Amino acid sequence: MQKQSEHFLFGNETEIEDLGGGLKRQMLGYNHELMAVKVWFDKGAQGYTHSHRHSQVTYVEQGEFHFSIGGETKILKAGDSCLIPPHVEHGAICPTGGILIDTFSPAREDFIKES
Incomplete structure (x- = not known):
């Protein structure tokens, strides 16, 4: 994993990755201990049920989400x-379309592209 993001990231210059299924993701910053990510959901999009070893806090910036934890x-x-503790299954459905800010500790290595 790359050690950390740049100190300053500008929204209009930082890549927005299309994840498919009506989801898009943009890195907001990370190092090995912490990561913040912005996630766009189209109307009706679903974040599949999953779990991971990371602690996660999610903030709803826009829209309505049916969250299962x-x-x-x-x-x-x-x-x-x-708050989503490590190893707890969770997922979300967004009936309205919306935006989440996800934070993870430690960083999600699987989100980092090797350069």
Whole structure:
């Protein structure tokens, strides 16, 4: 994994990766301990149920999300957030279209492109 992102990243210059299925992702900054990512969901897009070793905090910037964490589902709207502990299954459906800010500790190595 690359050691860290640049100190300054500009939204209009930082790559937005199309993940398919109505999802796009943009790196906001990272080092080996921490990562922040912006994720766009098209209307009806789904973040599949999965788990990982990382602690995650997600902030809803825009839209409405039906979030499931450890088998419990809640509706989160702009200004809401959630904590996802390591190894807990989670996923989200976005009926409205929206934007999430995801933070991970440690960084998600699988999100980093080798250069």
